[in-house]
Amino acid sequence: xxxxxxxxxxxxxxxxxxxxxxxxxxxxxxxxxxxxxxxxxxxxxxxxxxxxxxxxxxxxxxxxxxxxxxxxxxxxxxxxxxxxxxxxxxxxxxxxxxxxxxxxxxxxxxxxxxxxxxxxxxxxxxxxxxxxxxxxxxxxxxxxxxxxxxxxxxxxxxxxxxxxxxxxxxxxxxxxxxxxxxxxxxxxxxxxxxxxxxxxxxxxxxxxxxxxxxxxxxxxx
Numbered sequence: 041x042x043x044x045x046x047x048x049x050x051x052x053x054x055x056x057x058x059x060x061x062x063x064x065x066x067x068x069x070x071x072x073x074x075x076x077x078x079x080x081x082x083x084x085x086x087x088x089x090x091x092x093x094x095x096x097x098x099x100x101x102x103x104x105x106x107x108x109x110x111x112x113x114x115x116x117x118x119x120x121x122x123x124x125x126x127x128x129x130x131x132x133x134x135x136x137x138x139x140x141x142x143x144x145x146x147x148x149x150x151x152x153x154x155x156x157x158x159x160x161x162x163x164x165x166x167x168x169x170x171x172x173x174x175x176x177x178x179x180x181x182x183x184x185x186x187x188x189x190x191x192x193x194x195x196x197x198x199x200x201x202x203x204x205x206x207x208x209x210x211x212x213x214x215x216x217x218x219x220x221x222x223x224x225x226x227x228x229x230x231x232x233x234x235x236x237x238x239x240x241x242x243x244x245x246x247x248x249x250x251x252x253x254x255x256x257x258x259x260x261x
Contacts (some may be wrong), residue, residue, distance in 0.1 A: 093115070140200070167200075
């Protein structure tokens with residue numbers, strides 16, 4: 041099994057010069073908690089971390105400072121997520137299952153990882169989702185209308201695939217229609233299989249998310 045951790049973001053929406061994957065959460069960078077979620081699930085997972093090349097030295101310094109010793113390979117991020125994931129996949133040379141996960145989702149549960157693994161092993165891919173719990177409206181210019189929220193789900197990571205399938209999908213040219221890894225695979229006429237995610241698997245994006253994650257971290261399971 042492989043975990044491809046994608047951490048190419050910046051701190052722009054956090055109003056912070058420090059990239060969000062390096063912000064401190066409960067005493068260490070968010071990214072280290074993300075690693076530990078997968079390492080706790082299975083310490084034999086092989087890790088690939090995608091970072092902007094300009095951040096390699098910062099990451100090395102943080103690993104030394106926090107005595108972070110989970111083995112991993114580093115891949116340079118590209119100009120967009122598609123190129124970043126593609127660069128990471130180039131470092132995986134065996135078939136098996138790969139979890140492609142946002143580096144700033146440190147609260148993924150072991151149960152969500154297991155759900156993804158079971159379905160990907162059986163069907164080739166798995167996409168963790170959670171139901172929309174609030175009312176949804178479609179807005180188009182000055183017009184808007186309500187939607188049936190029971191038909192809509194929020195997509196999370198780890199988006200999980202058989203390595204050979206997703207590597208082949210990433211051989212195609214980039215399209216602006218690719219919003220995530222599942223959409224890349226889906227464009228090759230592969231059906232996507234959804235599984236149950238966990239609502240606490242939030243993506244650290246805004247300043248208040250660090251506070252929420254600090255509260256939720258002890259409950260991660």
